[in-house]
Amino acid sequence: MKMAWKEMQKNKAKFIILGSIIFLVSLLTFIISGLANGLSHDNAGLIKDLPDGHFYMTEDAEEMYNLSTINNGTQEDILMNQENSVALSIQMGFVNDQFDKQRSVAFVTSTDSDLFEQVSSGEIILDRSLEDEGIKVGDTLTHNQSNGTFLVKGFVNQKKYSHTPVAYISTEDYQDIYQTSDMQLIFIPGTENVQQFTGLQAFTNQEFLKTIPSYSAEQMSLNMIVWFLIVISGMLFAIFFYMMNVQKIGLYGILKAIGVKTSTLFQMMWTQMVVITSIALTVSIAGSQIFNSLAPNGMPFSLTIETTLQLSCVFLIIGFVGATLSGFQIKKVEALQAIQQGEM
């Protein structure tokens, strides 16, 4: 351990360069991960905040919930027999504010349930992002497809669907706008075995998220970048320690000749890897949390400390693997070969 530390002290520049690269790569990873998480909430906060359970839509909708229409009989039967189950519909639409400015919203209506906001006919509850845009409690909103008006009853936090603020309306108003009394979905909370209902297809929350247009594509691209950066950091370690080990082959040989264990040389390398990564990650975590608190309101960014710590563990593991792979050279070093070489 002492040797590892002494080498780092003596070759500060070399290790600071590696640490800086790891810091930049990890900071970028944390920020992209924060964006992925933020966009995920922005895209499907409505669904992500629900407890684990199962969504049901009709089989003939072919996994497109907006084509699903669950008939009243089936709906009544399930709601009556399944505890806490709720039927709901989601439709993209518009409302006009007092200045007749059109606002995109995702209309959400549901049967009686604690999981979704309940309003009376003629009332509306909106995602708070619309409050930031100037709509206030007590304002009256209009809708072009129906002649009715909506009185703003309140706002809820982080309820978005397909990057659009959610607008909770009553089933009566929904029926009035979309001319249907059939709901699109049924949600049954609970992680027990999935229930089977004739003509309906079940989806877990995660599976349902994937049916949201753009959700999978968006998340896949961002997650791919995150993992790509993690792999790059692993390769950085492998390459850096490979270069260092190549330079030190003679030294390792001599140390082996005078009786140093191969495992001690590996420990030396691992210690350096852990010290550099830990320092780089600590600075990076601090940087990403500062970014988290300073990010503008309009930016969909959400980075929890748990996510950061999980990613940090992945960085450490990848760094360890990278360094270890490059360390196989140490194992191969022959003391004799080093002695016969010139001065290091």
Add this chain to the structure above:
Amino acid sequence: MDRFTMEKVRKTFTNGETKEDILKGINLSLMEGEVTALVGASGSGKSTLLTIAAGLQSATEGTIQFDGQNIATMKSDQIRKIRASKFGFVFQFAHLVPFLTVKEQLLLMLDIADSKQKKVDKKKEVDRILKLVGMEHRKDSYPTSLSGGEKQRVAIARAIIHKPKVLFADEPTASLDSKRSREVMALLRDITKTYHIATLLVTHDEEMLIFTDRVIKMLDGKILAESN
């Protein structure tokens, strides 16, 4: 008293179907407090003999007795332990650890040898050995700031700090000028006598033989002559 004996040691290198005998049945004993020099032309097998004796490569046949054990049949980790605690090494180049000071090089060797001394005693021992090799004034220097002769003195200090029983020196003066070479050889001889070490030395430089007790001349993998 014999400290180290080699009997009928052979070393054969195989390259495809070709076999080459590098050592052809060597018998050799090393005595306490004696510097034994191996001399001979290049390719005579003297360096191979030294590295086999030091456990850095294995013999094809024969026995190598040290402290009542045949190290020729030991596993690599057992030999490593012996190298760390009972053997000392001085090479043609000092091969010091570039990021450790002179003092730290010696403390490292005590750690490698698994010395049970207290930290304060280790430091005292380091100071004592550095004084012995005339390097106490450079104890906080890094190898890059030392001359060739100084580096070799530190290498000798590192080789004896853990009180080895056998010291192997492979061309220790080859990279030094004649003045420094004589200083280093005199130091090796004095240390061998003072600490009752059995020293095996490979050298090309016949001028250095005045510092040895015994000279073994090798030719084509065999001992040609031995003189005191």
